[in-house]
Amino acid sequence: MKILVVHNRYRSEQPSGEDNVVDQEVALLREAGHVVDRFERRSDDIADFSLPRKALVPLGVPWNPAARVALTTRLRQDRPDVVHVHNTFPLLSASVLDACRAADVPVVATLHNYTQVCPSGTLYRDGAVCTSCVGRLPLPAVRHGCYRGSSLATVPLALNLVANQRRWWSSVSRFLCISDAQRQTLIANGMPTDKLYVKYNFVPDTDVRRTGSGEHLLYLGRLTVEKGVRLLMAAWDRIAASGGLGVPLVIAGAGPLADDVSTWAATRRDVRFIGRLDKQTCQATVARSVAVVVPSEWLETFGLVVVEAMAAGVPAVVAGHSSLAELVTDGVTGLTHTPGDAASLAAALGRVVRTPASLGHAARERYEREFTRSVGLTNLLKHYRHVIEGERLGAHPVR
Structure with missing residues (x-):
């Protein structure tokens, strides 16, 4: 052809x-x-x-x-x-x-x-x-x-x-x-x-997959309002006020809100802002995650980071609308939260750090069925x- x-x-x-x-x-x-x-x-x-x-x-x-x-x-x-x-x-x-x-x-x-x-x-x-x-x-x-x-x-x-x-x-x-x-x-x-x-x-397969329960929660993407970055910051402030989750939040990416995120993260011991990552570092960071977080407020047409996490055997916490709810089956391959609701997102993040490894296994299985080369x-x-x-x-x- x-x-x-x-x-x-x-x-x-x-x-x-x-x-x-x-x-x-x-x-x-x-x-x-x-x-x-x-x-x-x-x-x-x-x-x-x-x-x-x-x-x-x-x-x-x-x-x-x-x-x-x-x-x-x-x-x-x-x-x-x-x-x-x-x-x-x-x-x-x-x-x-x-x-x-x-x-x-x-x-x-x-x-x-x-x-x-x-x-x-x-x-x-x-x-x-x-x-x-x-x-x-x-x-x-x-x-x-x-x-x-x-x-x-x-x-x-x-x-x-x-x-x-x-x-x-x-x-x-x-x-x-x-x-x-x-x-x-x-x-x-x-x-x-x-x-x-x-x-x-x-999404191309990866040899770098999660082997334990994960070290951090990860936001990986553009730092813009519609991607839910401010919502994530508000949810994390709620979590911190109630004693934290025992794992840090890592934010990777670039965009118009980068300065705001950097300033916010600098004042918190349980948040790390690491900017834009190269491909290898990105894969390794995803594979070390408890879950990736995708709190988008706009109607996402797909969710590459969600499927990249699936390939690594990592579940996702996503807004429960648009393609995100299509990619993530709540309680099976990840968790969903009420779109635009900081309290709901905070609750979902609290739940995901307590979930069994079966979420990641199920996410990997769906990747193999639907998203391989x-x-x-x-x-x-x-x-x-x-x-x-x-x-x-x-x-x-x-x-």
């Missing part, structure tokens, strides 16, 4: 699990003997653009004719069987779909977030789930500056949604959602049911073959 992967890589100072997923899928397909090429742009390159070219970047968010021309040339040269689109913001745009349509190459697109129905892709604003822009002109997103807190910066994303939503829905043969919770949310917000399928992300390869090829066969039989997407 010949596959062309289309992706706009994220900025290096904001490491993205999406980039990792793309890289791992490409490597997996190549190892299985398939020919995989990439058509990529890198957001890091914007820093080296001339000032006039930087000023033009927002104009290319809704439509980038140069990207369309470049992809048309690649498709003519390489003639892939299928194109797999991931992220197109900010340097590619929906113009790549027109190039694929003109070349009669079927398109599969993985939805890593909610950009099909929300300009910022999060369905989250001001500390709560938000659907103000769904099914209407996305003026609320502009008014509230949902992208980077800036109304001006949000305008190109709002225009992109208005101009290209129907183009996406008619040009893509199959959308791959990374959880059923995400799929159901997108359907509830207007996306075509018959185009949406679930394909979990896979072999399962991921089977699922990817199934979706590719479906759209390729549809193209051969003339079952083109509605234009």
Whole structure:
């Protein structure tokens, strides 16, 4: 099979699990003997653009004719069987779909977030789930500056949604959602049911697994409000006030709240803030955990850290909504807490340090059933073959 992967890589100072997923899928397909090429742009390159070219970047968010021309040339040269689109913001745009349509190459697109129905892709604003822009002109997103807190910066994303939503829905043969919770949310917000399928992300196995009961509770991820970092801090303050749990809280990651977390942790003997970790240190830190903590307040589309913990035989304590409740079966592979409730989170953390090792064993067993590389390869090829066969039989997407 010949596959062309289309992706706009994220900025290096904001490491993205999406980039990792793309890289791992490409490597997996190549190892299985398939020919995989990439058509990529890198957001890091914007820093080296001339000032006039930087000023033009927002104009290319809704439509980038140069990207369309470049992809048309690649498709003519390489003639892939299928194109797999991931992220197109900010340097590619929906113009790549027109190039694929003109070349009669079927398109599969993985939805890593909610950009099909929300300009910022999060369905989250001001500390709560938000659907103000769904099914209407996305003026609320502009008014509230949902992208980077800036109304001006949000305008190109709002225009992109208005101009290209129907183009996406008619040009893509199959959308791959990374959880059923995400799929159901997108359907509830207007996306075509018959185009949406679930394909979990896979996670490479690890030789570093938990052998004892664990040394610490671990938060590993971006340090942002929607990820529940402030909620975790409030819950831990409750725990400390009642005498503690006997194990420390370790917080690893980077983001806008890094300074707040560092200052807060410095005043507590049972909290360690260790910043961003490399891959090996990350695996070792996860494997030494009593549990990983994922208290997200937004509707997570997946939970890579949860599945990485499963691979290491480590349970998770998660907010009981969205994909997190789908990944963690309460009392079996981990524990859930009431989303946004510090007292509920504190109680769940107290329970998890007293739970038997069976939670970790069950988490590992589920990993082996649903999230391994072999399962991921089977699922990817199934979706590719479906759209390729549809193209051969003339079952083109509605234009």
